[in-house]
Amino acid sequence: MTDSSVLVLVGSLRAASTNRQLAEAAALVAPEGVTLTIHEGLGHIPLYNEDVDVEGSVPEGAAALRTALAAADALLVVTPEHNGTIPASLKNAIDWASRPHGESAIVGKPVAVIGSAFGQFGGVWAQDEARKALGIAGAKVLEGVKLSIPGSVVRFAETQPKDDAEVVEKLRDVVAKLSAAISETVAA
Template sequence: MSVRILALVGSLRAGSHNRQLAEAAVKLAPEGTSVDVYEGLADIPFYNEDIDVEGSVPAAAVKLREAAGSADALLLFTPEYNGTIPAVLKNAIDWLSRPYGAGALSGKPVAVVGTAFGQYGGVWAQDETRKAVGIAGAKVLEDIKLSIPGSMTRFAETHPAEDTEVAEQLTEVVARIQGHAAAPTAA
């Protein structure tokens, strides 16, 4: 069985270390699994129920919902902004949580990882992201975690894919998500 994992990156910065981490996941995905980094989170308007009605849902939000709906699992990469989740990632979760009870995240396996400059690697943002996607209906893979501290120095001259320790950890993360996504669901 082929497994498709959709990656959402919570940083819009061109040189984002979380973006680089997502690119590394693409390269390190095991055979039979693809990791696709979603492009376009910056184009999605802030969630507003007034525009989330049939016939007027913004095209960027429709595209995101379709991409998440066709994925077998999601892998979210989040930096930590002021101790919490970046607005762009929270906005994506809000759009994916609707329609209530039947959103694109409903029952879908989701793991959250990331890197941040601080000494804890963004664990607060990751915890908040897990909370938000769980409330949005996803099957949060609580046992899959990867927080990489000191991103500004650790990745100053090395891409995460070339950092042996990070590459091994990220390979394990993707393989474990693959296992959850490929596992038959209980009837």
């Protein structure tokens, strides 16, 4: 397999969030030849507005996201759950990434969605909402690649995700499946 790049979007804007730590742990377990890069700056992207989404004047944060997405072979979304759904910053990033509709860099790109949340279901509602939005945007959502970690505040109170053997093994599996999807997409 040739070298592959995976852009990682973290739905939480907190620097020390467990989802950020989960994304960092995923980058550590990537197989040889696969690089995961966390996209910084989701909090600096203005709310999507078609009036400012005009060639030559797209806001800098949105343009940077689109450029990073175009350069990536796949996307990994790591999201918490905010009030039972997807965080606004992540939904906004998906909206910007989806344009121009049908021709954006996200179309046909393999995407996996994972995450952790304090609740007993580990953020599955937010993950399902993210998969739905990404699929509508045209991404190739890997429906069978899932990882929800419940009780994140308690589970990771003393141990970070990168030091949790069970989490590391599950992350390794997620990244391997995403890597395989990249190979399938390239071969197609």
